[in-house]
Amino acid sequence: MNNCLFNLIIMKYKTLFALLAGATVCIHAAESAYRYDDYSAGRSFFSDGQEWVFIRNSSDGGEGFRIKATVTGDTVISSYMDYYGQTVRVDQPCKAISVVSDDPSRARRSFAAYEWDAEIYVYSDKAREFVMMAAFNRPENVKFLDCGEKWSVGRVDYVAPKGRMLKRYTCSAVVGDRSSVWVYRAGADRVWINESKWDEGGSLSLVSYSDPADGSVWTPDDYMVDTCVPDNRFYSEGKEWVYKSAAAERRGDPDKLVHMEVGEEVLSEHMPCRMAAYHAEGESVGHESTVCSLGDVMYERGYMGMLVPRFDFGIGQGERADSGDLSSEVAGIDYIEINGVSRKRILFKGENAGSVWSYWVEGIGAPSGDGLLRRDDFDDMPDVYVPGSFVRCVEGGHTVFEAADFSVGRSSVGELNEDSPHQEKEMYTAGGMRCSGATLGSIVICRGKKYVSE
Numbered sequence: 001m002n003n004c005l006f007n008l009i010i011m012k013y014k015t016l017f018a019l020l021a022g023a024t025v026c027i028h029a030a031e032s033a034y035r036y037d038d039y040s041a042g043r044s045f046f047s048d049g050q051e052w053v054f055i056r057n058s059s060d061g062g063e064g065f066r067i068k069a070t071v072t073g074d075t076v077i078s079s080y081m082d083y084y085g086q087t088v089r090v091d092q093p094c095k096a097i098s099v100v101s102d103d104p105s106r107a108r109r110s111f112a113a114y115e116w117d118a119e120i121y122v123y124s125d126k127a128r129e130f131v132m133m134a135a136f137n138r139p140e141n142v143k144f145l146d147c148g149e150k151w152s153v154g155r156v157d158y159v160a161p162k163g164r165m166l167k168r169y170t171c172s173a174v175v176g177d178r179s180s181v182w183v184y185r186a187g188a189d190r191v192w193i194n195e196s197k198w199d200e201g202g203s204l205s206l207v208s209y210s211d212p213a214d215g216s217v218w219t220p221d222d223y224m225v226d227t228c229v230p231d232n233r234f235y236s237e238g239k240e241w242v243y244k245s246a247a248a249e250r251r252g253d254p255d256k257l258v259h260m261e262v263g264e265e266v267l268s269e270h271m272p273c274r275m276a277a278y279h280a281e282g283e284s285v286g287h288e289s290t291v292c293s294l295g296d297v298m299y300e301r302g303y304m305g306m307l308v309p310r311f312d313f314g315i316g317q318g319e320r321a322d323s324g325d326l327s328s329e330v331a332g333i334d335y336i337e338i339n340g341v342s343r344k345r346i347l348f349k350g351e352n353a354g355s356v357w358s359y360w361v362e363g364i365g366a367p368s369g370d371g372l373l374r375r376d377d378f379d380d381m382p383d384v385y386v387p388g389s390f391v392r393c394v395e396g397g398h399t400v401f402e403a404a405d406f407s408v409g410r411s412s413v414g415e416l417n418e419d420s421p422h423q424e425k426e427m428y429t430a431g432g433m434r435c436s437g438a439t440l441g442s443i444v445i446c447r448g449k450k451y452v453s454e
Contacts, residue, residue: 044185045115045118045120045184045185046071046095046113046114046115047071047211047212047213047323048071048072048073048095048212049070049071049211049212049213050070050071050209050210050211050212050213051068051069051070051071051209051210052068052069052070052187052206052208052209053066053067053068053206053207053208053209054066054067054068054069054191054204054205054206054207055204055205055207056101056200056202056203056204057202057203057204057205058200058201058202064103065101065102065103065106066101066102066207067099067100067101067102067204068099068100068101069097069098069099070097070098070099071095071096071097072096072097072098072110073095073096074093074094074095074096075093075094075095075096075112076091076092076093076094077091077092077094077112077114077123078090078091078092092114093114094112094113094114095112095113095114096110096111096112096113097110097111097112097113097122098110099111111123112130114130117137117304118135118136118137118184118303118304118306119132119134119135119136119137120132120133120134120135120136121133124197124198126196126197126198126199127148127196127197127198131147131148131194131197131198132145132146132147133146133147133188133191134146134169134182134187134188136167136169136182136184136304136306137304137305138153138156138169139153139156140153140154140155140156140269141153141154143174146171146192147192147193147194147197148194148196148197149173149174149175149192149194150173150174150175151171151172151173151174152171152172152173152174153169153170153171154170154171154172155169155170155270156168156169156170156269156270157227157269157270157271158227158228158269158270158271158307159183159222159223159225159226159227159228160228160294161218161222161225162214162216162218162222163294163295164214164297164309165228165230165292165294165297165299165307166183166184166185166186167183167184167269167306167307168181168182168183168184168223169181169182169183173192178192178203180192181223181224183218183222183223184306185211186209186211186218186222186223187206187209188206189205189206189220189223189224190203190204190205190206191203191204191206205220206218206219206220206223207219207220213323227270227271228271228294229271229272230271230272230273230292230293230294230299231293231294231295232265232272232273232274232292232293233293233363234293234298234362234363235262235274235276235291235292235293235298236262236395237262237263237264237265237274238261238262238395238396238397239261239262239393239394239395240259240260240261240262240393240394240395241259241260241365241387241390241392241393241394242257242258242259242260242390242391242392242393242394243257243258243260243369243387243388243389243390243391244256244257244258244387244388244389244391245257245258245280245383245384245385245386245387245388246369246375246383246386246387246388247383247384247386247388248384248388249388249389250388256280256281256282256384257280257281257391258278258279258280258281258384258385258386258387258388259278259279259280259281260276260277260278260387261276261277262274262275262276262291263275263276263277266290268290268301268307269307271292271307272292273290273291273292273307274290274291274292275288275289275290275291276288276289276290276291276300278381278385279385280384280385283384286385287381287382287385289301289378289379289381290307291310292307295314296312296313296314296362297309297311297312297313297314298310298311298312298313298365298371300373300378301379302373302377302378302379303377303379304379305379308372308373308377309371309372309373310365310370310371310372310373311360311365311366311371311372312371312372313344313346313360313362313363315330315346316330316333317330317331317332317333318330321348321357321360321371321372322372325350325357326349326350327348327349327350327355327357328348328349328350328357329348329349329350330346330347330348330349331347331348331349331351332346332347333345333346333347334347334409336361336405336408336409338400338401338405338408339400339401341400343361343362343363343364344361344362345359345360345361345362345406346359346360346361347359348360355367355368356368356370356371358406358407359406359407361401361405361406364393364401365390365393366390366406367389367390367403367406368387368388368389368390369386369387369388369389369390370387389403390403390406391403
């Protein structure tokens with residue numbers, strides 16, 4: 001699709017870019033000179049290898065061939081825009097989607113797609129513009145244009161059929177009996193095709209969706225599960241974290257302490273969550289957020305108002321907390337005992353003082369305030385409240401964890417033999433599993449220290 005002239009490109013920017021009609025747009029294939037290690041157009045909807053399989057339904061309701069859409073890599077949309085009266089070139093990174101069909105008369109096609117503000121856009125040759133296919137930033141009971149037609153959001157909640165909470169929308173057409181269920185990252189159980197935007201009308205019914213990023217495989221039944229119920233085991237009422245203000249740290253100002261305290265249960269988008277109140281010492285106002293936890297993952301209201309992971313204590317040896325960050329790879333897992341409580345600790349390759357990729361301690365967090373939830377993802381939070389360096393965690397009015405505790409018991413690997421005083425203590429494998437002993441040459445963890453058997 002190189003050297004094509006497109007009349008208009010629709011992109012949504014938070015900056016003051018004005019779109020220039022008649023922009024020249026070129027789509028470069030993933031194997032071109034353009035390469036983006038960080039897919040920066042959105043957050044996490046698209047990743048290489050995602051695959052959707054659909055059945056095509058004609059506008060008269062007939063069932064047609066299967067089609068398979070696969071995210072194959074990066075592509076770049078280059079456009080010329082009017083920026084404060086000056087024409088500038090903007091390279092917008094997108095994802096390339098390859099579409100193949102069982103219909104032997106149809107050749108493989110490639111599309112450019114991107115996410116912006118949790119809205120999903122795909123380029124239509126017929127409409128000669130990017131068409132919004134789904135929007136995960138709408139509240140309940142609102143109407144909006146999707147693929148050129150008006151739809152209504154009936155319900156917004158969260159599901160977790162694969163263990164990770166994802167936002168779900170139940171939508172219906174304002175005119176007609178059409179409906180669709182959307183799940184963030186997984187897509188839609190049915191995609192309706194507008195004849196004014198695409199070559200053929202009708203719809204695409206989902207057969208399956210697979211995601212190599214987490215190994216999940218979805219079927220239409222997964223879209224219809226009950227709203228998930230968080231256990232909130234990491235967010236007990238009254239639990240409090242104290243951090244230094246990230247804004248003050250960045251400026252080199254004197255330390256300003258920020259408190260985050262868990263409040264009462266609140267129903268948020270049909271989910272039993274908890275309120276989290278932030279306040280900075282010396283400030284008369286504060287900030288409120290919504291938090292919850294499910295299994296090993298702590299969530300907080302973040303990107304585009306979604307509940308997104310803040311810490312995932314279920315990641316294992318060799319996995320990355322952030323797929324795009326080499327230093328976030330898990331180098332080891334052990335357990336530490338602080339104030340009589342044993343907690344799982346995750347050690348990262350990027351271990352260094354003050355880094356979020358140093359240690360994660362289950363139910364506590366990291367030496368710095370952010371984790372998977374990046375600082376710029378804290379939803380609409382004033383800078384003064386964005387958490388920086390960890391100070392302490394308080395439960396029941398007592399300090400249960402302090403910054404220095406993250407590195408307690410860290411030492412080089414010792415030898416585990418018959419004379420070791422640790423033989424009768426609890427031991428764990430390097431992967432964090434409880435074990436009763438050690439085989440020859442294996443590494444076990446006891447009281448936060450590593451030992452190798454002789």
